Amino acid sequence: MSSKKSQNIQPFTLEKTPTGISGLDEITFGGLPKGRPSLICGGPGCGKTLFSLEFIVRGAQEFNEPGVFIAFEEKADELAMNVASLGFDLVQLQKDKKIRIDYIHIDKSEIEETGEYDLEGLFIRLGHAIDTIGAKRVVLDTIENLFSGLTNEGILRAELRRLFQFLKDKKVTAIITGERGESSLTRQGLEEYVSDCVILLDHRIINQISTRRLRVIKYRGSLHGTNEYPFLIDEEGIAVLPVTSLMLDKPVSSDAVSSGIPALDKMLDKGGFFKGSSILMSGTAGTGKTSVAATFANAACQRKERCLFFAFEESPQQIIRNMRSLGIDLQHHVDKGYLQFYASRPTLFGLEMHLVVIHKAIRKFKPSVVVLDPITNLISVGTVSDVKSMLVRLIDFLQQEQITVMFTALSLNNIVGEQTDEGVSSLVDAWLMIRDIEMNDERNRGMYIMKSRGMKHSNQIREFVITDKGLDLIDVYVGPEGVLTGSARETQMILEETGEVLHSHAIDRKDREILRKRKVLEAKIDSLRSEFESTEEELNKIYIEEDIKRGVQQQNRQRMSDMRTGRKADDGKTK
């Protein structure tokens, strides 16, 4: 086939024409194959016409490529009216010779076929339209209408083949739209002729909620995302969401972002969450999840950062009013432009559509902090795995943009709740949990950090209190009675205080007793000592007496002997 030929001519790179449709060019890595026809097929009302028209309009407005739109279904003025709401001024663009809309009308009742013919008339019109404005882009919407107007299928098919060759020869990037058939992509098997790029649009209804999806079925000679991508038609045209990026190569930051609760920041080693990380805040009903989220948002706004608050449960006014009771004035931030609310009911659109909407809002507002409150409400729209896959993509995108996100999740005491927790928790970087602690006819809140990737964190349960000055965490009482919170903690603390007083009193008494004992003993020691002294003295006295006695005896003996010898001496003298 001819397309193979052109591939041989350009074996390395395939030139592409950007569509200008947000997201699509990312999925197709650059756009539609340049100078070749692409097929867009889908059921009725799936957005084929709008899609192809946006291709033409964006081409004219953004890429300076004039385009021809051949309409087989709607008249030019009808088309212009239909897309005026999207801000496409077809009339002006036609006046500026940027685009040309040709309406080709085929009415079977007017036409009689006799003998051989060809579609040279169509070729001439197309060629004329292309040449007058120097078109680079062409749309044929929907060429299958030819089959309803003309009966000779053999001629039609031969002519279609010639038409696509004609478009290639004209070097225009073309879109051919086709109605989806029952067993094939298009009713008339157009995919047979257009084999370079085929995009399927789909409009599916699950649980009464419709979601538009797009899939690139085929893109010869090019990489392309193969998933189904949700897309949105809103006041700015089509937005396709390029979902999961293929690689985990996101930039990371080691800066910390405060949670707005000083006591919580202290529980985290870095003094907050990492910038660009995702935080899950889960808890049972009425535990103050929204308050934590609002405090987090408030802190961001006070740092003069932008915050986008997606509320799926309460209206912005309600949140602002409720947060006033905590002493947080969100209205002030809204007025200053730091805070933007985006409230919608989850059931408003499908899950994917929510994602697209969130995406768009983030792209537009460029916040540094995003809050989603609560994600569990989204389960009413999709299944748990749907929600999970949506959140993966959202987290992916937010990390890419270095946006810190806080989700709140209602954990119910049932399987669904647990599944959400389990499902989501593996995706998030930090998981805070608020648990009800029921004790002594009282319900109190205990907060703890289930995980915080990449930083040390306290493993303690703190009592989470909501006061009119904001949120705070208090150390819970852990004692012989177990973990105590609320008034039980207060009582226990009072008890403990009294106990302490009593205790110190007892110690005082003991001290005094010791003192007394000491005195008694000391007195006893004194008396013993004096007794000892007197005994000693007694003993000494005996010793001395003995000594004296002995001395005296010795003297006496001496004297005696002296006396004897003296007498002798006296005798001698006398003799």
Place this chain on the structure above:
Amino acid sequence: MAEEYYELRLYIAGHTAKSATALQNLKKYCEEYLHGQYSIEVIDLLKNPQLAEGDQILAIPTLVKKVPEPVRKIIGDLSNEEKVLVGLDIRPRISAQ
């Protein structure tokens, strides 16, 4: 019916075999059934491509009957006489022949 005047346009693109056959056939039928009550305008779209839009021409050759109302288009080389006559609202005067 016989009193009506027929304005016919034949769109062609260059002088192809099909166009020539169509013109030939058309002239034959007109002479036979509408003698003196018709005019034929041949438009070559290769020369005047912008004219294709007005009559919503896709196929070549196309014969357009503008007057009398209703507007009818007959595409092809006009080889099937019956179909052409039905298309032009001319009842074939079989009884007369």
